[in-house]
Amino acid sequence: MNTACPATPRILLRKTNLDKPLWEKLFMDIPYIVKPREDTGLYNAKVGIWLFLASEVMLFGALFSSYILLRVGAAAGTWPHGLLNVALGTINTLVLICSSVTVVMSWASLKLGNFGRYRIYQSITLLCALTFLGIKSVEYHDKFNHYEVIQTDGRIVDGHLVERTKDFDLAKKTGAVTLLGHFVEKTEAGAHEATAKHAEHSNITIPVAQIKKMENYGPWHSTYLAIYFTLTGLHALHVFAGAAVIFVIWGPLAGLWKTDPARYTNRIEISGLFWHFVDLVWIFLFPVLYLL
Amino acid sequence: MQPTTHALPHPGVLESHHEELSFWRKYIFATDHKVIGIQYGITGLSFLFFGFCLVALMRWQLAYPGASIPVIGGSLNAILGDAMMNKSPQGGYFMAAELYNAFGAMHGTIMVFLAIVPLAFAAFGNLIVPLQIGAADMAFPRINMASYQAYFMGGVIMLVSFFIPGGAAQAGWTSYSPLASIIATDGQTFWLIGMVFLITSSLLGAVNFIATIIQLRAPGMTWMRLPFFCWAQFVTAFLLLLAFPPLEAAAVMQLMDKVAHTSFFLPTGLVIAGKAAEISGGGSPLLWQHLFWFLGHPEVYVLILPAMGIVCEIIANNTRKPIWGYKSLVYSVLVIGFLSFIVWAHHMYLTGMGTKISTFFQTTTMIISVPSVIILTCLFLSLWGGSIRFNTPMLFALAFLPMFGIGGLTGLPLGFNFSDIHLHDTYYIIAHFHYIVAPGTIFGLFAGIYYWFPKVTGRTMSEHLGKIHFWGSLIFMNLVFLPMFAQGMAGLGRRMYDGGATYANSAETIGIPLDMIHRNVSISHAAWALGLAQIPFIFNFFWSLKHGKKVTSDNHWGSTTLEWQTPTPPPHGNFLKPPVVYRGPYEYSVPGHAQDFTPQNQP
Amino acid sequence: MSDSHDIHHVHQAVRRYLIVFGALLVGTLLTVWASYVHFIHFHIGGAEINTNVVVALFIASVKAFLVAGYFMHLISERKMIYGILTATGFFFVGLMFLTIWAMHDYPMLTIK
Numbered sequence A: 001m002n003t004a005c006p007a008t009p010r011i012l013l014r015k016t017n018l019d020k021p022l023w024e025k026l027f028m029d030i031p032y033i034v035k036p037r038e039d040t041g042l043y044n045a046k047v048g049i050w051l052f053l054a055s056e057v058m059l060f061g062a063l064f065s066s067y068i069l070l071r072v073g074a075a076a077g078t079w080p081h082g083l084l085n086v087a088l089g090t091i092n093t094l095v096l097i098c099s100s101v102t103v104v105m106s107w108a109s110l111k112l113g114n115f116g117r118y119r120i121y122q123s124i125t126l127l128c129a130l131t132f133l134g135i136k137s138v139e140y141h142d143k144f145n146h147y148e149v150i151q152t153d154g155r156i157v158d159g160h161l162v163e164r165t166k167d168f169d170l171a172k173k174t175g176a177v178t179l180l181g182h183f184v185e186k187t188e189a190g191a192h193e194a195t196a197k198h199a200e201h202s203n204i205t206i207p208v209a210q211i212k213k214m215e216n217y218g219p220w221h222s223t224y225l226a227i228y229f230t231l232t233g234l235h236a237l238h239v240f241a242g243a244a245v246i247f248v249i250w251g252p253l254a255g256l257w258k259t260d261p262a263r264y265t266n267r268i269e270i271s272g273l274f275w276h277f278v279d280l281v282w283i284f285l286f287p288v289l290y291l292l
Numbered sequence B: 001m002q003p004t005t006h007a008l009p010h011p012g013v014l015e016s017h018h019e020e021l022s023f024w025r026k027y028i029f030a031t032d033h034k035v036i037g038i039q040y041g042i043t044g045l046s047f048l049f050f051g052f053c054l055v056a057l058m059r060w061q062l063a064y065p066g067a068s069i070p071v072i073g074g075s076l077n078a079i080l081g082d083a084m085m086n087k088s089p090q091g092g093y094f095m096a097a098e099l100y101n102a103f104g105a106m107h108g109t110i111m112v113f114l115a116i117v118p119l120a121f122a123a124f125g126n127l128i129v130p131l132q133i134g135a136a137d138m139a140f141p142r143i144n145m146a147s148y149q150a151y152f153m154g155g156v157i158m159l160v161s162f163f164i165p166g167g168a169a170q171a172g173w174t175s176y177s178p179l180a181s182i183i184a185t186d187g188q189t190f191w192l193i194g195m196v197f198l199i200t201s202s203l204l205g206a207v208n209f210i211a212t213i214i215q216l217r218a219p220g221m222t223w224m225r226l227p228f229f230c231w232a233q234f235v236t237a238f239l240l241l242l243a244f245p246p247l248e249a250a251a252v253m254q255l256m257d258k259v260a261h262t263s264f265f266l267p268t269g270l271v272i273a274g275k276a277a278e279i280s281g282g283g284s285p286l287l288w289q290h291l292f293w294f295l296g297h298p299e300v301y302v303l304i305l306p307a308m309g310i311v312c313e314i315i316a317n318n319t320r321k322p323i324w325g326y327k328s329l330v331y332s333v334l335v336i337g338f339l340s341f342i343v344w345a346h347h348m349y350l351t352g353m354g355t356k357i358s359t360f361f362q363t364t365t366m367i368i369s370v371p372s373v374i375i376l377t378c379l380f381l382s383l384w385g386g387s388i389r390f391n392t393p394m395l396f397a398l399a400f401l402p403m404f405g406i407g408g409l410t411g412l413p414l415g416f417n418f419s420d421i422h423l424h425d426t427y428y429i430i431a432h433f434h435y436i437v438a439p440g441t442i443f444g445l446f447a448g449i450y451y452w453f454p455k456v457t458g459r460t461m462s463e464h465l466g467k468i469h470f471w472g473s474l475i476f477m478n479l480v481f482l483p484m485f486a487q488g489m490a491g492l493g494r495r496m497y498d499g500g501a502t503y504a505n506s507a508e509t510i511g512i513p514l515d516m517i518h519r520n521v522s523i524s525h526a527a528w529a530l531g532l533a534q535i536p537f538i539f540n541f542f543w544s545l546k547h548g549k550k551v552t553s554d555n556h557w558g559s560t561t562l563e564w565q566t567p568t569p570p571p572h573g574n575f576l577k578p579p580v581v582y583r584g585p586y587e588y589s590v591p592g593h594a595q596d597f598t599p600q601n602q603p
Numbered sequence C: 001m002s003d004s005h006d007i008h009h010v011h012q013a014v015r016r017y018l019i020v021f022g023a024l025l026v027g028t029l030l031t032v033w034a035s036y037v038h039f040i041h042f043h044i045g046g047a048e049i050n051t052n053v054v055v056a057l058f059i060a061s062v063k064a065f066l067v068a069g070y071f072m073h074l075i076s077e078r079k080m081i082y083g084i085l086t087a088t089g090f091f092f093v094g095l096m097f098l099t100i101w102a103m104h105d106y107p108m109l110t111i112k
């Protein structure tokens, strides 16, 4: 043990010893990539993903808080109910739950060394993800096709777009639009919803000259729709990202299973944790946006 | 074990196997934490300079409202267009109100999100933390690269926004709605998209730092042997991790307000320029403020904690004695981190909150000042009885203490709602937080640069120029910001295009003494002089890279922490042998030891 | 890589996953059903409690607990993860409740 003097001259190590390709060298040097660290009992990516999920909790948490505030702060009777299709929402909830199960099952298959079964489970996961996004886009499409027209005589027509005449132009006041819907009896939203369920729906054609304002049910239509589109849009992005990651591990990166099965299995665990979180967010979104 | 020297067994052999990485892989798409640290450092310093230039121009308008800008007025007009510059009747151009607002908003944004956080947290964190904990690199090198790239993209978007029609965002760095949402130009949209990139970058960085500190500490590096700088970075990372997402949510909602015409932050019955706005309404402007300040307050600790960490390292090193109250420092920083999440509404006393909630936030605000005072006290007491080495890093570290003290103490009146009612949105606020971030954090950063320069480059910076830089900065910083307290207490508001000149006509009725307004002139002169005082630093920095004195030891300052027990500059992978830690971080002048410092990895 | 002990554990886990799966399906149908029932509203203090909201959120929380606990293995996770999540939970609750509180605590004599 010799205590070196701080003034010992030495050669400066300018060139670094990179005799191996960068990646290989990095993974050699950084410990606990596969094996858990003794004192924490965790491997690096496990810590990483949970930290990331913690930040996601705050992200969706802030949006949920905003939802509550906007809803509680809305003038009495203006918060719409029953705008969304509960059946589609329920199906989508079930689809996501199924995908969560196939994710854990695929992970269990890898633990048992059964790569083939893993692949089958994860392809079901990916199909579920696509189904979910497909149904979601049908719902979005439906909302963008759903119009509220305020006529010059003050009456309101609410319904889905059937067709617009060729010369339809709001600015020039030419043409006409046909909606499959009904006249809303009262302009107040509370009554609106109650009547919407029971009203007779028929084709109603309105000449543009009679239209005071025509707006579809996009995010601009009301605070409820704004938060609906923002929350579900952000959630759908997460579904997409999660599915993309699962697909990349499933396909292009599958070679790792041969060289380092433990690490490959960990990747499934990590991507799975993200996937379950996305499912978990939906478990709250569904009742809050569709049912309450 | 030889803590300070690392003779390579066969340097020639290593050289011959050496496979040079391409320039791109090594410097642009780098994954080595040290290169990424340097990338952050260079980009951050450039933004610091740019942010200063914006305010230097604003100070002209404040000192001489409506007077044409000398020398560069014409070029500004050529670059930014007629809409941004007004033609002066005497010839020349002066800045338009829109430009002043844009510069003000972008000064704040750039300084906070593109200069100080990237420098204090990302640059120093990347360079020093893995070395100090004895790790080979960050836990996730590729995520590290991604977070720099996201930061860079965010910066580019912010810069581009200056040149779009209508210019950059104009609603202040706080971007309060409805103002931010209803300005018709696209600057705010760019700002929001840029912020989403910057937030993403910070989140990835935070995940990486926390995982690295939890997982990659060298054997023997227990939590209570962690250098204080690492503790500060650890807490900072948690602040970023958990406080930024709500702002991200808010940014997404404001973006929806801008591009999808929603009304998250726009109330029912909003009237713009005398006309009812065509919006669905029903939103809440206060919601934006809550979400903004939920980040905003932790953010100020993000700005200051890393600087405290740097200062602590340097004080221990240059007093040659252990830090007084290491444990108190650690617990204080943890308490600060925890409490900083529940004080945010002290920025919102004037939004009309009730007495109960305001009492709650006043109380937490007063409590959080206690750990800050403990930290400052520990650092002051650490000086007691030391044989202090007054080198440049130490001078900056020492100046940090009273400057941060002024900033902190002047914050107390802002924490009580009765006094804040008078001081809110005046120049007093500007003075208060600049004492924290400018002579506070920036001095911490300068200290860090002078201190670690020899480790990163193998050369030292000139002490002479360093001292000139120090004294110039110290004097002019105070000449800039001290008078602002007086201006603010006299009632001069911030964010004013003419610096309050319109008040001058009605000074009696409003009650602002004229000389308070005239003080704008001397402040501006001091601000420009402050800029000039940075020339020795800039010169020193570049000159020393090539011509600085070569260091003669890996451990230039005779330090105990692990970053000095590596080759200089540290190679890829950092340590030649995996280090093992045997002792606490600040074992200076341990009785019975031959040297006055005992490195952490010395058995 | 997995010995017989491990394999036994995995088989056990799979059984648990399937039970949880069943519970989640039931929970989903229960939520939908509950939303069509009109529960009596309670009054606590001056405030009216919308029981439907309470029921829906309760079922959602149970489902969330199942997903987090069993699919994400949180019931047998390491201390470090619990620590991180506890802090997160605390700050999330702080954000939500302090904001709501602040927005509903008006000064006296304010015209809403």
Ligand code: HEM
Binding pocket: B052, B055, B104, B105, B107, B108, B109, B111, B112, B116, B171, B172, B173, B174, B303, B430, B434, B437, B438, B442, B480, B494, B495, B496, B527
């Ligand atoms: C060192 C030289 C600096 C000078 C001379 C300076 C000067 C100023 C001045 C005069 C204002 C007020 C503008 C107005 O209200 O119209 C201002 C605002 C501000 N500054 Fe600085 N500053 C400096 C550095 C910094 C740094 C390092 C930060 C880092 C956080 C910073 C953050 C801010 C912020 C957040 C605002 C408020 C912007 C807004 O109104 O939205 N400044 N600065």
Ligand SMILES: [Cu+2]
Binding pocket: B296, B297, B300, B343, B344, B346, B347
């Ligand atoms: Cu604050």
